[in-house]
Amino acid sequence: MSTISHPLPLGFRWSSVKAGIKASGKPDVALAVCDGGASAAAMFTSNQVVAAPVTVGRRHLVTTGGRVSAVLVNAGNANCATGEPGIDACRKSCIAVAEQFGCVFDEIFPSSTGIIGVPLPVEKLIAAVPAAKALLGDTPEHAEAFATAILTTDTKLKVAHASFEIEDRTVNLFGCAKGAGMIGPQLVPHATMLVYLFTDLAANSEHLAAMLTPAVEGSFNSISIDGDMSTNDTVLLLASGKSEVEAKGEAVPAFEAALRSVCDSLAHAIVDDGEGVTHVVTLEITGARSNAEAQQIARTIATSPLCKTAWSSADPNWGRLLAAAGRAGVAFDPATVTVTIGGLPVFAHGTRDAAFDEDATHAAMSNREYTIHLDLGQAEGKSKFITCDLTHEYVSINADYST
Amino acid sequence: MSTISHPLPLGFRWSSVKAGIKASGKPDVALAVCDGGASAAAMFTSNQVVAAPVTVGRRHLVTTGGRVSAVLVNAGNANCATGEPGIDACRKSCIAVAEQFGCVFDEIFPSSTGIIGVPLPVEKLIAAVPAAKALLGDTPEHAEAFATAILTTDTKLKVAHASFEIEDRTVNLFGCAKGAGMIGPQLVPHATMLVYLFTDLAANSEHLAAMLTPAVEGSFNSISIDGDMSTNDTVLLLASGKSEVEAKGEAVPAFEAALRSVCDSLAHAIVDDGEGVTHVVTLEITGARSNAEAQQIARTIATSPLCKTAWSSADPNWGRLLAAAGRAGVAFDPATVTVTIGGLPVFAHGTRDAAFDEDATHAAMSNREYTIHLDLGQAEGKSKFITCDLTHEYVSINADYST
Incomplete structure (x- = not known):
């Protein structure tokens, strides 16, 4: 069969x-x-x-x-x-x-x-x-x-x-x-x-x-x-x-x-089915000046070891998301950026959202799949990008070598 | 004292x-x-x-x-x-x-x-x-x-x-x-x-x-x-x-x-003293069209999870170096590229160097520090870049989170 x-x-x-x-x-x-x-x-x-x-x-x-x-x-x-x-x-x-x-x-x-x-x-x-x-x-x-x-x-x-x-x-x-x-x-x-x-x-x-x-x-x-x-x-x-x-x-x-x-x-x-994957994360980047800039930010977050390791333990350390976005080579003002994780408020108006709930965000990130939404507040450019966490298992799979 | x-x-x-x-x-x-x-x-x-x-x-x-x-x-x-x-x-x-x-x-x-x-x-x-x-x-x-x-x-x-x-x-x-x-x-x-x-x-x-x-x-x-x-x-x-x-x-x-x-x-x-580091790798990129292009290739190899995990186990899987260099956004012809690891011949003329010795290369990569040299064979641009491996310990340090 x-x-x-x-x-x-x-x-x-x-x-x-x-x-x-x-x-x-x-x-x-x-x-x-x-x-x-x-x-x-x-x-x-x-x-x-x-x-x-x-x-x-x-x-x-x-x-x-x-x-x-x-x-x-x-x-x-x-x-x-x-x-x-x-x-x-x-x-x-x-x-x-x-x-x-x-x-x-x-x-x-x-x-x-x-x-x-x-x-x-x-x-x-x-x-x-x-x-x-x-x-x-x-x-x-x-x-x-x-x-x-x-x-x-x-x-x-x-x-x-x-x-x-x-x-x-x-x-x-x-x-x-x-x-x-x-x-x-x-x-x-x-x-x-x-x-x-x-x-x-x-x-x-x-x-x-x-x-x-x-x-x-x-x-x-x-x-x-x-x-x-x-x-x-x-x-x-x-x-x-x-x-x-x-x-x-x-x-x-x-x-x-x-x-x-x-x-x-x-x-x-x-x-x-990615190597060692325990969480699948969809990055929705919106409000960018162009779709290309939105994808550039998504790709930078998706390849950030600090973001990916935090996802592996459902760690709501959202500062790593901002730090990665900020090094993507795309100009933006943090004051106009809004971030939600699994639909929960995280960052707005240049600082931690007043409604940020660490326990609830950790719970949302404990699901195998969830979405992180980052809106740049600039224009209409957007990107939807699917990525995953970086785990011990990934390291084991790719470091496996013996003479 | x-x-x-x-x-x-x-x-x-x-x-x-x-x-x-x-x-x-x-x-x-x-x-x-x-x-x-x-x-x-x-x-x-x-x-x-x-x-x-x-x-x-x-x-x-x-x-x-x-x-x-x-x-x-x-x-x-x-x-x-x-x-x-x-x-x-x-x-x-x-x-x-x-x-x-x-x-x-x-x-x-x-x-x-x-x-x-x-x-x-x-x-x-x-x-x-x-x-x-x-x-x-x-x-x-x-x-x-x-x-x-x-x-x-x-x-x-x-x-x-x-x-x-x-x-x-x-x-x-x-x-x-x-x-x-x-x-x-x-x-x-x-x-x-x-x-x-x-x-x-x-x-x-x-x-x-x-x-x-x-x-x-x-x-x-x-x-x-x-x-x-x-x-x-x-x-x-x-x-x-x-x-x-x-x-x-x-x-x-x-x-x-x-x-x-x-x-x-x-x-x-x-x-x-990098998080979880067990190997310090110096990337010497030479023969590029500009120093900037040489550094772009160095930075891409230095941030490649596949290169970094291979280094953690001294795995002479040099194909990962070439694959990373090839996605750096720098145009080059693999046929003119030469690669050595710890001074040992690895890649030349578009293919594995005839003198490549897997055991010797693995031994060289077992040292805490060594140099990978990649010559593009184009011009005089160069970069010396210091980086490290990606280990289980890095993942542990950065995924450490508990509610």
């Missing part, structure tokens, strides 16, 4: 196998195939250091004009900072998949996630391809196998679904994601968070890209676990067209809403 | 008392007096949210043209985000000191450090002033009492000394500092790190400011513990003139060197 209970988009098949790349011995190669090819749009990390599959995947989308027949993902090795041999290894793995499916190799979209700087054991990856092909299928169990094999330090499966109907035809959108650390994405069109979105809508690559950008901006680009932007972040949207619903008329806003819903759900799931 | 064994600058007296502001009951009010007044220059935090004593101290230096008769410091309360009442409280404490010494109140320089957002118990501070006056003295024990009372989460006394001779006359420079958390200073002329520098050189305020700025840029502005810039950071340089050596001729470079030496020593001591 699969945990996926919703219908899947038509036109896709999924599988996973154990190739021995993950030290744990768990499934580590995932394959998704769209017979006949899908229209594709992708967004990638804006890091100056990018993994080989990001370089190759970006190039493939350009040469094919946004056409993908299969997605090959390995976990356990990022194939990053591996030089030209890394590019060669990635290309060889694409060729191996193309040979199995009789398509051109640049219709294969590669992804890798795991440790940086270690040569990819490409022979293991290539050897796994025939078995992965043999296991392909379109059931919820198959989709779950794909979504599971891409995980690394994640503790939970991250999947989301949305659908809508147009003239008795149903369009399905299925998304899956991995990522629990090195999460501070800032994806640009052309983000080790990996997100795959599969739909049976009929749309061309350009239109998919135009719809993907705003959905990513408000979701994956508005979350942070540790603020460390990865070298491998990738969001890939594939459209098989098999619903026979075209992306025009009322199908466009319906799909945009479905896309936003699935991206929001997966982005939240990534933070909720 | 004092741990301070060097001669102190002439013209200053110091003391400390317990005023009951620190919850621990330890000495929490420090007083330094320069009879007849000292020339002064200061640098403060560039945070948008600043504590009342920063606002008041800045104003006092302007109105007096850079003249300070006494420095009043309290630990245990930052007097920040306390609105107009906080400004009033600060001003009242200055008046109380001025009355004791028969000087104008704007010749009193105030400082506070501790929790943000809690009203300063100014009546305790004022009540402590007469006792602080009665205990003033110019011995090493007195200077140590001052340097001890300003500490908060610090575990060690932080003092430094330098001296030089000009025509049989000796100029002494004594500095003390506090700070272990919320350390990511970016001080601007006119930085909860507090630094007090006392000298008996004869120099006017403008000349002191001109000499202080480059010394601070290369020291306190080039360190980070948690990257959280404080609302109270202050560096104050006082010159009594009592050495009868004027700041001209060969005395200028001699004093500049002494000042740089004391600032470097205190900046290192702050990181070495």
